[in-house]
Amino acid sequence: MVSFSILQDRGLLTVGGADRSSFLQGLISNDINSVTPDCAIWSALLTPQGKYLYDFFITEFEGRYLLDCEAARLMDLGRRLSKYKLRASVDLGKEEGMVVLAVYGAGVGEYFGLTENPGEVAAFRDGIAFVDPRLADMGVRTFLGKKSAKAALESIDLEEVSAESYDTFRLGLGIPDGSRDMIVDKSILLESNFEELNGVDWEKGCYMGQELTARTKYRGLLKKRMVPVDIEGREPSLGAAIFCDKRQVGEMRSTRAGLGIALMRLEYLERAITGEIKLVAEGSIITPRKPEWANF
Template sequence: MSETLYTLLPDRAVIRVSGPDRVSFLQGLVSNNIETITARKSGYGALLTPQGKFLFDFFVYYQDEDSLLLECERGENGARAAELFKKLRMYKLRAKAELTDVSDDYDVIAVFGKDALSSLSLDATPGATAPMAEGIKAVDPRLPDLGARVLLPKNALAEMAAIGAQESDVETYHQMRVSLGVPNGSEELEIEKSILLESGFEELGGVDFNKGCYMGQELTARTKYRGLVRKRLLPIQIEGPAPDIGTAITNGDKEAGVIRSIHGNVGLALIRLERIENATDLRAGEAKITVLIPDWVQLPENAA
């Protein structure tokens, strides 16, 4: 029996960027290389402050020869998507690019489970993309273990049954995501505070160090080449009463990190790497905390 699950992601929005300058416009803003986005390859990137701090992250898809689609956070009452739309419009200036909120045209779906990619006839290459029922299917460009992202026209969910996928729920998906150590935008990244390389963007294919200038590039490059990553967003296992989000993780009498999200008995926390080396009693409130290091995470040689 196929182990393929799917869930609608209601907190996602879609913005279309069209026009002859769509690529060059985004290229000067986004952390990843927009020139690599094609009908066969989707991507993931972020928009930063001029000081290199996180503002928004999103997936980038090729829609047609004149348009790209940005799949982004919707936020409460659409607030996050509206903020991104406003920010992009502010930077558009004289670029020949048009912005359109097309969220009402699409369902955004996560397809996951052991057989997710084979059910969609996709290989396990990050970002590998193909058409699906007048929509788009793409291997998650961050990590193939997350499965795939699917953008379908509204009322086309029968396509999920056609590939043998069983409906799941959002929480099951997020428990899987968190256990793999992958952040979900502002749920775990602090707006105007978080740094991409502390949040796994290099390993998750969200930043290109060879593409040229983009907003916030200087701090991102300096963080990498000077070896300034001292904290990492990492998955944690929680034993005991679930602490509140924002609770400090302690190692004895020293703070070792802070909890950013919790889904079931797993979560994501921003961890001070020097404080978890040889740590035997990490706590958050009354809960025992175990820090997990996913295979894809590349820590400094002198870190845990």
């Protein structure tokens, strides 16, 4: 079954103006030149020290960029970007007339004339649809007019389900969700699997926070990874410590329906996956899984 969820916790920031591409290129972790009317990307904005601040999807629509980001932090992101405008010809705004929806299920791309290529974009009704740039298995995201979005998707025989259902689906695939899983001013991209999920470009040149990101990769400094986990017992609180005996080996992030995301020390990960060691967080048993897309 192919279903859709209205993502009320997402918003759209607009970036227009003659210098919009060069402006974003010097700030974000991915290559803005990859964004065309036919291709979307996932990217992040970091601190100068290379720590996570925001992540977002970027599409091109009607001569401007649309940044799909956390609604609760949208205005904060806008203010942050404004600080870097200087004399650049860039217009920042909020798209009030569109809503973000997630569509997922087997064969979802066929409903929009899309393949399974991450980031592929197609026009759809009064907006656009694109394959999730992180992972094709995550389905399709759409930006549609608020008044017509639900009817547009129901007209092609898609069924609406709750945003919570989509969140459970996300957790099953081990995909991080913004500041619920990545700690602002602390998390780093490679621990959060941005390389595997197509969120960083190694060829684009300088951007804010690039030095730490590159050093972590090329010097082999990565000691932790974000992974999906199964939870036996009550779901631990956000940030709960994960223990192996008395040693802390990880930390919980978002959870739902017996599933979760955790930041785990790599030296314990394989033994925990095979059941050689037992992990516990707030009295619940935590069993990590290595997702199919992982190469660590």
